[in-house]
Amino acid sequence: MAKTIEPKVFLIGESKVNKEGLQALLEHLGVPDWTSDAPSDIELISEVYGRACYRSFGTNLNANITRVRKTNQSYITNIIEKGDGSVLEHGVANFFLTDVSRVFTHELVRHRVGTAMSQESLRFVRLTDLEWYAPTVIQESEAAMAIFSKTFESLSDLQLELAESFNLDSLDSFDEKKKITSAMRRIAPIGLATNIGWSTNMRTLRHVIEQRTAPWAEEEIRFVFAKIAELAIERWPNMFSDYSYEMVDGLPVYTTNNRKV
Numbered sequence: 001m002a003k004t005i006e007p008k009v010f011l012i013g014e015s016k017v018n019k020e021g022l023q024a025l026l027e028h029l030g031v032p033d034w035t036s037d038a039p040s041d042i043e044l045i046s047e048v049y050g051r052a053c054y055r056s057f058g059t060n061l062n063a064n065i066t067r068v069r070k071t072n073q074s075y076i077t078n079i080i081e082k083g084d085g086s087v088l089e090h091g092v093a094n095f096f097l098t099d100v101s102r103v104f105t106h107e108l109v110r111h112r113v114g115t116a117m118s119q120e121s122l123r124f125v126r127l128t129d130l131e132w133y134a135p136t137v138i139q140e141s142e143a144a145m146a147i148f149s150k151t152f153e154s155l156s157d158l159q160l161e162l163a164e165s166f167n168l169d170s171l172d173s174f175d176e177k178k179k180i181t182s183a184m185r186r187i188a189p190i191g192l193a194t195n196i197g198w199s200t201n202m203r204t205l206r207h208v209i210e211q212r213t214a215p216w217a218e219e220e221i222r223f224v225f226a227k228i229a230e231l232a233i234e235r236w237p238n239m240f241s242d243y244s245y246e247m248v249d250g251l252p253v254y255t256t257n258n259r260k261v
């Protein structure tokens with residue numbers, strides 16, 4: 001039974017500070033008592049790398065420095081306002097996006113810089129019941145919903161029919177199954193729900209949130225990046241403190257007055 005489904009966002013990992021290693025570094029640099037009020041490890045890591053550039057952990061390490069920013073928020077905000085984006089690249093988040101269409105994944109993989117991806121293989125994973133995301137214009141039309149439902153239903157049936165015609169269940173050779181499964185996916189629609197793992201550094205995350213929550217981006221990717229932005233702002237508040245949003249067509253559009261970092 002082919003059914004409609006909504007994309008979901010899971011944050012499965014993020015950069016973590018090695019406390020002993022950081023303390024050893026601070027001792028080596030001559031600031032053993034330096035601490036930060038960073039709300040997350042990702043923000044602390046960026047602050048440490050940034051301050052290390054100017055030895056700005058205090059006023060006693062670099063004779064050129066007479067004062068330093070006191071808080072993680074003021075430090076990260078200044079980095080963003082100056083456009084020193086490379087400092088934000090040290091923090092990485094690992095997302096897993098499920099029940100997204102191949103329309104969505106085609107768009108996501110265009111963002112190559114600062115990312116890593118692992119996409120569900122439809123060469124290995126045999127398609128059976130095709131699930132799908134219904135964009136609003138389709139949801140709002142009874143006729144369109146009926147056509148989409150009928151099409152996904154029938155394409156699901158055709159996958160089962162093909163599997164049966166190749167006797168896929170009784171084949172021993174995994175290579176043979178893979179060859180046939182890969183051939184069968186050619187009649188699958190790009191609207192079918194699938195999964196993709198997406199890791200990104202914070203600089204890229206900011207760039208992609210801004211590009212993909214824009215009103216001119218596609219609905220599904222706007223929907224997913226609205227969820228990602230909400231999560232990112234809550235989890236790494238100083239990294240995104242310059243963001244504001246307004247609702248356009250029922251989805252938030254995130255913007256900043258800062259130039260691209």
Ligand SMILES: Cc1cc2nc3c(=O)[nH]c(=O)nc-3n(C[C@H](O)[C@H](O)[C@H](O)COP(=O)(O)OP(=O)(O)OC[C@H]3O[C@@H](n4cnc5c(N)ncnc54)[C@H](O)[C@@H]3O)c2cc1C
Pocket residue numbers: 110111112113207211212216217218
């Ligand atoms: C609303 C929307 C509609 C789109 N429509 C289409 C379309 O119709 N057809 C289509 O093909 N694509 C389309 N795209 C994709 C778009 O062209 C980009 O490929 C995609 O958004 C990736 O963004 P990016 O170029 O910033 O790359 P990212 O990989 O996100 O790179 C981040 C930044 O790094 C720098 N960078 C990246 N690569 C290089 C490089 N090789 N050399 C120098 N600097 C680099 C750039 O400053 C870039 O902005 C669309 C994107 C959006 C948001």
